[in-house]
Amino acid sequence: GDSVTQTEGLVTLTEGLPVMLNCTYQSTYSPFLFWYVQHLNEAPKLLLKSFTDNKRPEHQGFHATLHKSSSSFHLQKSSAQLSDSALYYCAVNNNAGAKLTFGGGTRLTVRP
Amino acid sequence: DTTVKQNPRYKLARVGKPVNLICSQTMNHDTMYWYQKKPNQAPKLLLFYYDKILNREADTFEKFQSSRPNNSFCSLYIGSAGLEYSAMYLCASSSWGENTLYFGAGTRLSVL
Numbered sequence: 595g596d597s598v599t600q601t602e603g604l605v606t607l608t609e610g611l612p613v614m615l616n617c618t619y620q621s622t623y624s625p626f627l628f629w630y631v632q633h634l635n636e637a638p639k640l641l642l643k644s645f646t647d648n649k650r651p652e653h654q655g656f657h658a659t660l661h662k663s664s665s666s667f668h669l670q671k672s673s674a675q676l677s678d679s680a681l682y683y684c685a686v687n688n689n690a691g692a693k694l695t696f697g698g699g700t701r702l703t704v705r706p
Numbered sequence: 707d708t709t710v711k712q713n714p715r716y717k718l719a720r721v722g723k724p725v726n727l728i729c730s731q732t733m734n735h736d737t738m739y740w741y742q743k744k745p746n747q748a749p750k751l752l753l754f755y756y757d758k759i760l761n762r763e764a765d766t767f768e769k770f771q772s773s774r775p776n777n778s779f780c781s782l783y784i785g786s787a788g789l790e791y792s793a794m795y796l797c798a799s800s801s802w803g804e805n806t807l808y809f810g811a812g813t814r815l816s817v818l
Binding site: 695698 | 710739741746747748749750751754796805806807808809810811812
């Protein structure tokens with residue numbers, strides 16, 4: 595079955611520094627990859643998604659490139675903002691339906 | 707309006723008692739999901755409805771039941787709560803094949 599690994603459970607950064615949250619996956623079929631963000635007491639919301647190898651979708655300053663050769667979909671942002679503090683989930687869908695398999699999540703805290 | 711609502715936000719239950727959680731969506735999505743989220747773990751898919759067809763994951767098949775009286779509503783039912791059911795329960799909806807899930811803010815269930 596599908597699986598997703600997010601190596602960092604907690605990341606703390608100073609405002610203005612770059613963000614990189616790691617995500618690697620295993621999938622039997624050609625996968626869709628997703629990043630969801632969940633702010634405190636809010637619903638998880640889609641941040642980015644990708645199906646195409648080596649394309650780089652962007653949203654709200656975040657971007658992620660799907661590299662099928664290394665099974666990775668790392669989330670990056672050039673400059674962290676205080677409002678980026680949230681829980682970030684990487685997820686995979688194996689294109690056989692709409693079921694998502696999530697990673698364990700990375701809690702990002704941005705400090706002044 | 708991309709809204710998924712869950713009620714209640716917090717629920718306290720006694721061991722051995724039944725629990726019923728409610729979810730609604732206004733997007734006319736054909737598929738609704740229930741995920742269980744425990745601290746430091748990935749959200750885990752429990753079951754989903756595609757239209758009127760219920761699909762339960764094999765490892766939680768006997769622990770959870772669900773009903774979908776109409777397209778907008780979906781419930782999650784626990785017949786006899788145990789301590790291990792304490793978790794955040796996330797409801798989501800989607801149009802099958804579009805891959806993007808829309809989540810509610812969750813119901814935090816505490817079993818005492």
